[in-house]
Amino acid sequence: RLQVWRQPDGQLLLAAMVPVYAQDTPKAQLYILRSGQDIVKDIRYFWQQIFYLFLLTLLATVVISIYLSGLIARPLRQLSRTAEQIRRKKTRAIEIPDLSNRHDEIGELSLVMRDMTESLWTRLDSIEQFAADVAHELKNPLTSLKSAIETLKIVKKKSDQKQLLDILQQDVERMDRLISDISLASRLDAELSREKYAPIDVAILLKKIIHRYQTHFSDTHNIQLYLPDHDQSLLVETSEGRITQVFDNLLDNALSFSPKGGHVSVTALQKQNTITVMVDDDGPGIPMAKLDTIFDRFYSERRGNGQFGQHSGLGLAICKQIVGAVGGTIHAENKPSGGARFIVTFMATT
Template identity: 45%
Template sequence: MTATSPPSRRWRISPLLRRILLVNALPLALIVAALLYLDQYQHGLLTAEVTALREQARIYAGALAESAVQNNAANQPVINPDLARPLLYRLIEPTPNAQAIIYGSDGQVIANSRIRQGPGGAIITEKLPPVHPRGNFARAVSLLYDQFLAFLPNPDLTPTGTEGEAAGLGWQPSVREALRLTSAPANHQAAPFIRRAPDGRLLITVAEPIIRSKHSVGVVLLTREATEVDRAVFAIRVSILALFALALALTVLLSAYLARTIATPLLRLADSASRLREGRAAMSEPVPPAIAARQDEIGQLARALEDSAHALWTRMDAIERFAADVAHEIKNPLSSIRSAIETIRRMDDKARAARLFDIIAQDVQRLDRLISDISDSSRLDSEMSRTALEPVDLAPILAALAEIHDATRKETDPVIVLDAPKSGLTVRGAEGRLVQVMRNLIGNAASFSPPAGKIWLRGRETGSTIEIAVEDEGPGIPDAKLNHVFDRFYSERPQSESFGSHSGLGLSISRQIVEAHLGRIMAENRRNTSGTITGARFVIRIPKA
């Protein structure tokens, strides 16, 4: 046998552990992805922000329409920039994190809340104050989240990207869009513009027409940072990620535990099986005792492997003993034949040569019977493992064997006394092999019975088993030999029996057949009231069908 190196003991991720991690983590990842989507929640927050901002823009538009619109020379209402700018500054003052721009009907910018005229006529552009500073972690989460949303169906209020220049508070919808709004019907409501600035802030822009006397004289664009939306969504994202991290850690630990309790014992069992195959495992401990003691499926597997190993070693020992016994039994007649042949070559006495030829013939007959019984015994186990067991009623078989014996018996042969019911002794088995057992026991009893003696053939049901007993009136069995009569090549035969007529395998084969039927066969002596042996008794017990 070629020795193989034992598996490495260093820790590594086994295929089973990878599968357990995948199976446990995949549903968790899908749930977290679905929760991180937060589409409905964010949609509701953005809707509320847009609604509030739109109401604010309508207030601005209404105030501008009432206070900053005058008729021109053609008696058409137009926005007066000198009135619109200070009014816009006063309107936007309570909202420092917002920006408002007024477009005229011709698309020109009339007023911008972040551009003022300073002392001496200088133009001052005010920057948006940092209302909600964002750290690197918040930016990373928002960036990943927006990338994730890019692969999903977006609702109406999902953030949109920039157009042309970088998105920021100074970026607004194009003048073309503003002009389109100025010519829209009065009941038209433009969609909001939602995007992120380079620093990660979420910005919302709404457009509302300035209407005076049912004429659109301009449009006001109001932009505000959606600080509360970002904060609320970010808080939930962080909570979900924290729970995900905790659940993932528990998943990894549980997966490692499952792998340790499943994969590691299986690897140890595989190692034990490899050592058994190579013949390096001790018969007394073929698998680790700690695994065999487990009260789960792996423990059952370990115990089954242990039982298989014991059965295998027992079978190997039996084969070795059987081979040694066969070699010994075959060697005896071969030695006798060789001695007879060598003697015949050196002698001229025809009478003595004839007697030696008779010895050779008896030895050949003994070898023939021995080889036949050895062949039958060696293939019995494999044959029984392939034979389908069927219900067999032993009562008619006992009656038929008794009838055949009585029909063929000679005057000095023993008589069979049948003591069994006509039916009801049903077992599951192979009928031919069960008949072989009965014939072996009857033949054995007949060979030890006195002339015209009796053989009792009994059958009965005892609880969950069927009991068959064969009794004779012979000399019985020495008490020390009761367990050895079933050994192979047991050769204690009556002196009146011709040499070589039995191989010593009959009772051994009978025990093999009975044990293959999950039964037992025992030998005992019959005794009278004074304790004297009056014969032998062989008892078979097989589970009833």
């Protein structure tokens, strides 16, 4: 049995009582007394150590906070201030700091922000160039219209007047096509960003498109479709309306360059994880120096069987834009036997 007393001087006194037995019978009790001052000192020492540990933890927390503030918060504030300056001043003289040497998430963030800023400037350059191209393309028919109207005032012969009126009509139609295609091209980026993609069987889609073209051009061209055997599905994650627009543009282009009675073929096949669609024609082919240029906006080659100005030069540029939006590629080449071949490649989906 253990008892604790507090003496008048405030010190603790510990007492332990132990019974003394003789032949299994308690004969006496033994009291052991000891001062509790050592226990008090031990407890006081224990609380002191806890207090010192608390102070050390607090100091370490302050030091680590200051260090992290310099390591994390300061570069983040620097990136934030720079981004705000770019937003307000809209100048390329201000660049996002390159923190890639940190090799951490903040370094990756700085690289992403630099790439994003560069993409923004590139986009602005593209818009500026597009506006300049639009102005140039509209100026051509306007100049022709102005010249025809001025000449119409002074000619007297009916035949000359009719010829000038035909020119006016052609120029007006050309401007109408230009404005329609320009409107489509200017909205395309925004519309593509809102498109909802789903798996589309390119084989089934091409059958529908080719059937439509065979119905309309059976008297002038031989249009054929070649697909893999065994009705193999060719699935692509895309928008059916947009991909139809691509194939329509490529087929229209092939038909416009192919002579009457010419052969236009569409071949689709799958190799591993890619699906390739080739559109061939019997036209004159593409000049080697123009194989990449033909995908530029407003590039237009004069057809051997068509009039100048019948096309806006935006069709292939729109094709490239749509195909790129779904992660595909498009390029052109000349067939060894003559004629052009447009090759569209998509990533296959399951």
